[in-house]
Amino acid sequence: MVFARRPLLLFVFVSSLFVACVQAKVHHHKWEISYQFKSPDCLKKLAVTINGQTPGPTIYASEGDTVVVEVKNVLLTENAAIHWHGIRQIGTPWMDGTEGVTQCPILPGDTFTYRFVLDRAGTYMYHAHYGMQRSAGLNGMIVVRVPEGFKEPFTYDREHSILLNDWWHRSTYEQSAGLALPGKQFTWVGEPQSLLINGRGRFNCSLAVSGTCNSTHPECTPYMLTVVPGKTYRLRIASLTSLSALNFEIEGHSLTVVEADGHYVDPFVVKNLNLYSGETYSVIFKADQDPTRNYWVASNVVARKPGTPTGTGILHYYRVPRGRLPTTAPPTGPLWNDTMYRFNQSLAIHAHPSFNEPPPSKSDRMINLLNTQNRVNGLMRWSINNVSFDLPHTPYLIALKNNLHHVFEQRLPPDTYDVNTYDINTVPINPNATRSNSIYNLEFGSVVDVILQNANTLTPNNSEPHPWHLHGHDFWVLGYGLGKFNPELDPKKYNLKDPILKNTVVVHPLGWTALRFKADNPGVWAFHCHIESHFSMGMGIVFQEGVDKLGRLPEFIMGCGESKLGN
Amino acid sequence: MVFARRPLLLFVFVSSLFVACVQAKVHHHKWEISYQFKSPDCLKKLAVTINGQTPGPTIYASEGDTVVVEVKNVLLTENAAIHWHGIRQIGTPWMDGTEGVTQCPILPGDTFTYRFVLDRAGTYMYHAHYGMQRSAGLNGMIVVRVPEGFKEPFTYDREHSILLNDWWHRSTYEQSAGLALPGKQFTWVGEPQSLLINGRGRFNCSLAVSGTCNSTHPECTPYMLTVVPGKTYRLRIASLTSLSALNFEIEGHSLTVVEADGHYVDPFVVKNLNLYSGETYSVIFKADQDPTRNYWVASNVVARKPGTPTGTGILHYYRVPRGRLPTTAPPTGPLWNDTMYRFNQSLAIHAHPSFNEPPPSKSDRMINLLNTQNRVNGLMRWSINNVSFDLPHTPYLIALKNNLHHVFEQRLPPDTYDVNTYDINTVPINPNATRSNSIYNLEFGSVVDVILQNANTLTPNNSEPHPWHLHGHDFWVLGYGLGKFNPELDPKKYNLKDPILKNTVVVHPLGWTALRFKADNPGVWAFHCHIESHFSMGMGIVFQEGVDKLGRLPEFIMGCGESKLGN
Known part of the structure; x- marks a missing residue:
């Protein structure tokens, strides 16, 4: 017998298989992709949504778990495909969700069942990988927790996730058609109209040249991050911008970067963090400032002359009235054209010594x-x-x-x-x-x-x-x-x-x-x-x-x- | 031998086959379906076009001919299908172009080759039969002429084709999503913004709440029908409106209806003609009015309280300067709610005695x-x-x-x-x-x-x-x-x-x-x-x-x- 020669190895193999079977969970999700009118920055626009939402629901799971997502396309004439950004799809390359590379698009009426293993803890994302559907709203986050008993190289009391994006008032059909026009016929695309924090932004309705803009629409209430004084928080931050390089800041609170794209990094402290589309980071911060006021959470365009106002949310100290806006001006981030500032932050990132x-x-x-x-x-x-x-x-x-x-x-x-x-x-x-x-x-x-x-x-x-x-x-x-x-x-x-x-x-x-x-x-x-x-x-x-x-x-x-x- | 028993019949059969082979032509068309920015009523809007045009090219052929249309879908994420409206597809039901009924939709990048016989002379149309792509611009006319030597029951000197339509400034994605919303949340659709005659209309740019509106854009130059005094014209008129019932009129010129949906009718004279979406008519008129001025060609909404201005084109007597607009007011058609007027016109139509x-x-x-x-x-x-x-x-x-x-x-x-x-x-x-x-x-x-x-x-x-x-x-x-x-x-x-x-x-x-x-x-x-x-x-x-x-x-x-x- 072949196996008889390696009894111990076989035993170890079977035992670990057993442990894996006991612990790994299968998470089932049923998603419907549909058009919905949304007002993420107060201006009503047709968006491509998951179960009626943009961003879509966050997927929570643990390392080793299997995720099963039944994606039903209920768009009228448009196909779809969803990529699981950062998930390596080891052994399942056909589940990568990249139209034209790993799969055919999902036709209207069809259901495509994605099934894959989350092989490593970390902060990831998902988004359409077909045409320009990603910026039409089809996107969200994946939070993969460490297995039980595993100790991460940092501690915190609670965690929150933040998905950053830019947002355009022109439809993605118009944008993509414009890009395909020769010469400079198409000058519509330009800069995004708004920056979104967890799908919420604020367009100045008095500038709206078209459509329905309602500055009190509940969908454009600023994102509120409630904290308890003295507690420590992990923020999982991801950027899925169409175009913009961003700088993220929590007014008055320094951020300690601890994770990048699912890997622990040697912690380093920043006043604000540059994120490029497709990147994720975890940062640790302590609610250690004056707890009688709120603070801005801010996202600013960098590396391109900003034509988009600061995206803002609220860091809310829980005893302060929720709706109370900071009286300070929102952070404007570093100089947009300070390449060295961003370059140096790139250089500051190293693998964590214990996980190198x-x-x-x-x-x-x-x-x-x-x-x-x-x-x-x-x-x-x-x-x-x-x-x-x-x-x-x-x-x-x-x-x-x-x-x-x-x-x-x-x-x-x-x-x-x-x-x-x-x-x-x-x-x-x-x-x-x-x-x-x-x-x-x-x-x-x-x-x-x-x-x-x-x-x-x-x-x-x-x-x-x-x-x-x-x-x-x-x-x-x-x-x-x-x-x-x-x-x-x-x-x-x-x-x-x-x-x-x-x-x-x-x-x-x-x-x-x-x-x-x-x-x-x-x-x-x-x-x-x-x-x-x-x-x-x-x-x-x-x-x-x-x-x-x-x-x-x-x-x-x-x-x-x-x-x-x-x- | 089976055939030996009917030598004469066989001879007749073979001869007629020979004649058919000699006369019937095959018309090849290559079409690309793409998004283009168009200004059919002076307001720039993304349209679904054929070879860059909306309406698409008119197909001209003769009875018995075969049409081959290679339809390549170059839309980014959207499928397509084209129906040949009025063509019975005898023996080729899979060529009817009706998504969900006779075929799967054509995916982006795919080419679908429609091939069918035009079994009867007459005035027909083609249009998307998928979602609401028809009103996004994917439509056109088919003119099937009688076989050589065949005498129609009327005469004329020249013929022209006129495709009538209504036009909306909201995208069809927004319209279809709005229709799928419960309750009365969606009040955008309402009435069309413009009526088009051969793809040309005129929106009052001062009313434009959004987008680029240019009242001198060449695409919204009124349709011009040039006539020579004393000559007789056949007009093939078709309606592909999304919603509107229309009344068509040529100011000062009576119209003799001679064909409906590809069948000769007992001629009858009207001041103006009611057309419903999907109908085609041929009318005969004589350029017998004052040849020193031009006249309005007009399309008006009927049967629904009009929220859309009259669609206008120009009947141009060829010695009059082309651009000279009539000084008269455009015809406003019959009372929109005069059901009896329209009912009686329906009753007036009978089969032509010689073709009954x-x-x-x-x-x-x-x-x-x-x-x-x-x-x-x-x-x-x-x-x-x-x-x-x-x-x-x-x-x-x-x-x-x-x-x-x-x-x-x-x-x-x-x-x-x-x-x-x-x-x-x-x-x-x-x-x-x-x-x-x-x-x-x-x-x-x-x-x-x-x-x-x-x-x-x-x-x-x-x-x-x-x-x-x-x-x-x-x-x-x-x-x-x-x-x-x-x-x-x-x-x-x-x-x-x-x-x-x-x-x-x-x-x-x-x-x-x-x-x-x-x-x-x-x-x-x-x-x-x-x-x-x-x-x-x-x-x-x-x-x-x-x-x-x-x-x-x-x-x-x-x-x-x-x-x-x-x-």
């Missing part, structure tokens, strides 16, 4: 990705190494597994660009780019380095931060730089000792970010700028690794493009 | 359909015999052919209502109704009578006309009445001598309309109020006949609901 998992010391492959803004056939696009990404209509996972080679470009995209000569400080000399849906093949189990390089846009003296999100993995952030990456010198300065693990990281204006990950999760994984319109406009790539190791794909992910019945 | 195909003298089945307005779980709905219709998400045609009995309610809907006791003149005493997707089974080849009975709505002293459209067939219009149908007396007054054949007919306020058709076209066919929101709210039924006679269904109509891969 250092990266492999070397990589097997280095991919240099230059982010540029381009004009393809008169259309504004974003490109990576001069390739502007388009999603295919047959998901890659199905195409690869079922050998449908013709559904996407088989020529491989470039691993690098003219690193030595490209001038990142000027507008692109030749802004033309190729549109393609080709993808990167990664050797299974290999260690991959990616250096993301930012550059000047088509506007002189302009470069914006781009938060890049990797599906199916965490990556180590080996280093950040301002200016052009130097392949000789900069790798020598990589932090290989205690870099943080993340799933989303910012590339600063005219800067670079280097990251490393192990291609050990069989599947097909998007890697893209988390600004929704930037991904729509081509700022992304796709990795495949170990698809041959996957068993038969579930048929319920199919039904579109070449995976229709009869094809 | 009288109906079978008797029917095999009589179906009495009471149209009521109801409130189901707080939601405003329309019902037929107390059943408010819902479309299934697996098309009936596929479900029936592939024995998927569970995808729709198998209990048959009622053939009648409490004819003797129901009081059509009051608001429904018990406004509750059942929602169901059950359908009517018709015996193949049988003759069916349908009596549509209108009733008072939920508003006291209110009843509106409903234009009912039957797919896959024409029907004889046996009679109209005002008041309640009397099953003893009214059938005796049926016109069995020269009733017109139509595919769409109005049921007047508080009135009834009796029609007869032969269930001889194997397939599944919707029969519904052509007011887009009314069908959405349940005002329709579905007939099936002879589905067992159909061969294997084409797989490209599948892919949704239970017809997905793997089901």
Whole structure:
């Protein structure tokens, strides 16, 4: 007998299986996706909601638990798909919810059942990964608690979750159609009208040029965070902005950062925290200020000249009347164009010493990705190494597994660009780019380095931060730089000792970010700028690794493009 | 040999086949459905377009020709389907374009190729048959000319086509979501903002509460119909309004009605013509007025208190400067609530004596359909015999052919209502109704009578006309009445001598309309109020006949609901 040779190991294996079976729970959720009129910033607008709400319900579970979400699409003519942002979907790549990559969209009337394991405690999110539905309201948070008995490297009395977002009065149909117009015909998108804290903002109704704006609508009552003097709080903060880089602050209260994207970090104290779309953090703060007044909770646009007023909520000391607004002015955050301030905060983050998992010391492959803004056939696009990404209509996972080679470009995209000569400080000399849906093949189990390089846009003296999100993995952030990456010198300065693990990281204006990950999760994984319109406009790539190791794909992910019945 | 017994017949058959092959053409069209910003009434709005246009391109062909339309959906997240209104799809029921009935919707990125024969000359239309996309702009006309050598029963020098529509500034997403809200929460829909003539209207920009309104935008230049004095014109007029019953008039020019829904009618002269959504007419007029001035072409709302200004175009006598507007006031049409005026025009239409195909003298089945307005779980709905219709998400045609009995309610809907006791003149005493997707089974080849009975709505002293459209067939219009149908007396007054054949007919306020058709076209066919929101709210039924006679269904109509891969 094979097993007889390893009786002890077998025993350990069976016992741990038993423990897992006893403790891990299955959480069932039934969601209906529908249109609803909502007034999150007091202006009534059609939103895509979950069970009538935006943001959708927060999913609470513990590490190791299984979440089952039956998503019924009751939109009239529009499909849907939901991505579980930060959940690696180990062994279940078809549950990643990325339309065009891992599944076909969910048709009106259909129910798609997502089922996956929450493999690690932390703060995560979910959101639509189809068209621009995310910013239409289809989003929410996932809070994964540590297993019972596990001690986190910090303590607190209570916890709260805060989802930050920006909000637009134009519909996402208008926005996406506008982005697809050549030239500068479309000037509607501009800046978001409001910043939301847990789905609540406040538009100045006297500025409303259209629609119904009601400044006393209960849906735009400011978010209120009630605290008891002397108590300590954990705040789980997530940003799902469409566009805006944000700075978050609680007036008068310093924040100790303890978690980023599901990983414990070496605690550091900030007056305010910069968050880029797709990032999550946990911060600890103590209700240690004058308990006879309330304080502002504030979110401000940074890194782009703000055209959106401060988003505000209330930190409410529980003996103070709830409705009493602070008499102080809301915090306005750091200077919007103080790149160094944000850069230094990026550098301040290190893995927690007790939870440090250092990266492999070397990589097997280095991919240099230059982010540029381009004009393809008169259309504004974003490109990576001069390739502007388009999603295919047959998901890659199905195409690869079922050998449908013709559904996407088989020529491989470039691993690098003219690193030595490209001038990142000027507008692109030749802004033309190729549109393609080709993808990167990664050797299974290999260690991959990616250096993301930012550059000047088509506007002189302009470069914006781009938060890049990797599906199916965490990556180590080996280093950040301002200016052009130097392949000789900069790798020598990589932090290989205690870099943080993340799933989303910012590339600063005219800067670079280097990251490393192990291609050990069989599947097909998007890697893209988390600004929704930037991904729509081509700022992304796709990795495949170990698809041959996957068993038969579930048929319920199919039904579109070449995976229709009869094809 | 079997054929040897009928040598002459075989010869005739082969010859006529040869003639058909020589003459019948195949017309190929490639269409892309996309969002575009359009200003049909001077206010910029996102529209669903075909090749960038709304209305879409007119299809011109001749009787017997085949039309092939490759419809590529390039919308971002929204599906589509196109119905060929008035084309009976004999032998091709899967080409009818009715989502939920004959096909699955076309997904973004997919191309669906419609291919069908235009079996009869006449004036037809096409439009989306999915959600409320029709009123988002996805519509156009089909002009089928007579075969060469065929003499029509009237003459003219030139012809023009006119598509009438109403236009809303709210998006169809907002409208459909509003209709799905319980109670009276949604008061946005109301009346259309503009009436369009060939996609051109004129909103008073000073009333614009939102958006970009430019009264000199070229897209809202009035439609101009240029004529040469003394010449005779055929006008093919079609109405695809979402809601409005219309009256069409050319100032100072009488119109001779010669065709209705593809059938020649005994010519009759009108000052103006009432059209209900889904109807088409041909009229003949002579450019016989003062040729030194221009005249108004006008469309007015009737049968509903007008909240929409007159839609205007210009009849341009070719020597007059094109841009010169008439100095007269545009025609305002008949009194909006003059039901008798419209009723009498309905009665004036008879089949042309030389093209009269009288109906079978008797029917095999009589179906009495009471149209009521109801409130189901707080939601405003329309019902037929107390059943408010819902479309299934697996098309009936596929479900029936592939024995998927569970995808729709198998209990048959009622053939009648409490004819003797129901009081059509009051608001429904018990406004509750059942929602169901059950359908009517018709015996193949049988003759069916349908009596549509209108009733008072939920508003006291209110009843509106409903234009009912039957797919896959024409029907004889046996009679109209005002008041309640009397099953003893009214059938005796049926016109069995020269009733017109139509595919769409109005049921007047508080009135009834009796029609007869032969269930001889194997397939599944919707029969519904052509007011887009009314069908959405349940005002329709579905007939099936002879589905067992159909061969294997084409797989490209599948892919949704239970017809997905793997089901």
